[in-house]
Amino acid sequence: MEVIKLAIQKEGRLTDETLDFLRKSGLEFGNYKQKLFSICHNFPLEILYVRDDDIPDYVASGTVDLGILGQNLLYEERPKVKKLLNLRFGFCSLTVAVPKESNYKNLEDLKGKTIATTYPKSTLKFFKKIGIPIKIVRISGSVEIAPTLGISESIADLTSTGSTLALNELRPIAKIYDSEAVLIANKKSITGNKKTLIENLVIRFKGVLSAKNYKYVIMETTDKAIPRLRKITPELKSPIIFPLEKAGRILIQTLLKEDSLWKIIEKLKETGVFKIIVLPVEKIVT
Numbered sequence: 001m002e003v004i005k006l007a008i009q010k011e012g013r014l015t016d017e018t019l020d021f022l023r024k025s026g027l028e029f030g031n032y033k034q035k036l037f038s039i040c041h042n043f044p045l046e047i048l049y050v051r052d053d054d055i056p057d058y059v060a061s062g063t064v065d066l067g068i069l070g071q072n073l074l075y076e077e078r079p080k081v082k083k084l085l086n087l088r089f090g091f092c093s094l095t096v097a098v099p100k101e102s103n104y105k106n107l108e109d110l111k112g113k114t115i116a117t118t119y120p121k122s123t124l125k126f127f128k129k130i131g132i133p134i135k136i137v138r139i140s141g142s143v144e145i146a147p148t149l150g151i152s153e154s155i156a157d158l159t160s161t162g163s164t165l166a167l168n169e170l171r172p173i174a175k176i177y178d179s180e181a182v183l184i185a186n187k188k189s190i191t192g193n194k195k196t197l198i199e200n201l202v203i204r205f206k207g208v209l210s211a212k213n214y215k216y217v218i219m220e221t222t223d224k225a226i227p228r229l230r231k232i233t234p235e236l237k238s239p240i241i242f243p244l245e246k247a248g249r250i251l252i253q254t255l256l257k258e259d260s261l262w263k264i265i266e267k268l269k270e271t272g273v274f275k276i277i278v279l280p281v282e283k284i285v286t
């Protein structure tokens with residue numbers, strides 16, 4: 001029987017969220033710690049735990065069929081793989097930063113200066129595009145201390161909250177790109193014998209991703225309020241409606257997008273909705 005192989009980061013920032021995402025997708029597998037790989041009990045899938053910088057090569061060469069990694073590594077390595085999904089976690093940006101007290105105000109000020117980074121290709125490409133010549137020094141870790149050590153005048157590093165920059169007395173001056181965790185596939189795997197298995201796994205992943213954006217909302221209101229509610233909530237196309245014992249009272253159940261939830265709830269309260277219950281959604285498969 002065919003088994004698909006998925007490489008994920010063994011130890012690092014993406015590991016916990018990746019494992020959580022796989023488990024939310026209904027995949028059952030044992031404790032991964034101290035292991036090189038896990039076998040799923042309920043899906044023909046083997047999960048390999050590797051260094052994240054090795055994932056682009058493993059996927060491109062067909063050592064594994066799929067990989068979960070930061071998009072930043074795709075921008076840097078440009079491996080010949082197919083991106084299948086954005087996974088909505090591991091958000092960060094490749095940011096150009098300078099010492100807080102320095103006179104560098106903008107990118108122009110870095111003309112001819114040295115920038116320390118783990119992402120030399122992406123950084124060089126960015127500066128080339130805007131026509132500012134710079135020098136690069138490649139560092140594989142703790143990039144943020146390079147200016148203090150006198151290795152460079154500036155850095156280009158991944159940031160999410162900006163707290164590491166602040167701790168190291170650095171000031172962001174530009175963003176090269178945004179990144180998040182993505183699912184990538186070997187190009188042959190998605191057209192060969194494993195195509196259907198990969199498609200089925202992607203359906204599971206999409207189910208979790210769609211659910212992430214939605215809440216299940218139950219509200220108590222009157223049947224007369226329905227036309228007004230439809231105006232407020234465009235999602236309310238075919239709601240589930242239950243009549244209540246009290247004449248004219250109903251329960252409406254629907255899905256609402258999380259990002260607009262509070263704005264809609266405020267309007268719903270004004271429209272004569274008596275009670276609103278908001279529940280998490282685990283999966284939406286369409």
Ligand code: AMP
Nearest residue numbers: 012013014070072090091092158159160
């Ligand atoms: P690491 O565990 O530090 O090797 O980081 C692994 C991946 O986590 C990176 O390649 C990024 O895709 C992602 N990431 C998310 N937020 C950050 C951040 N603030 N700094 C570094 N990497 C981050």
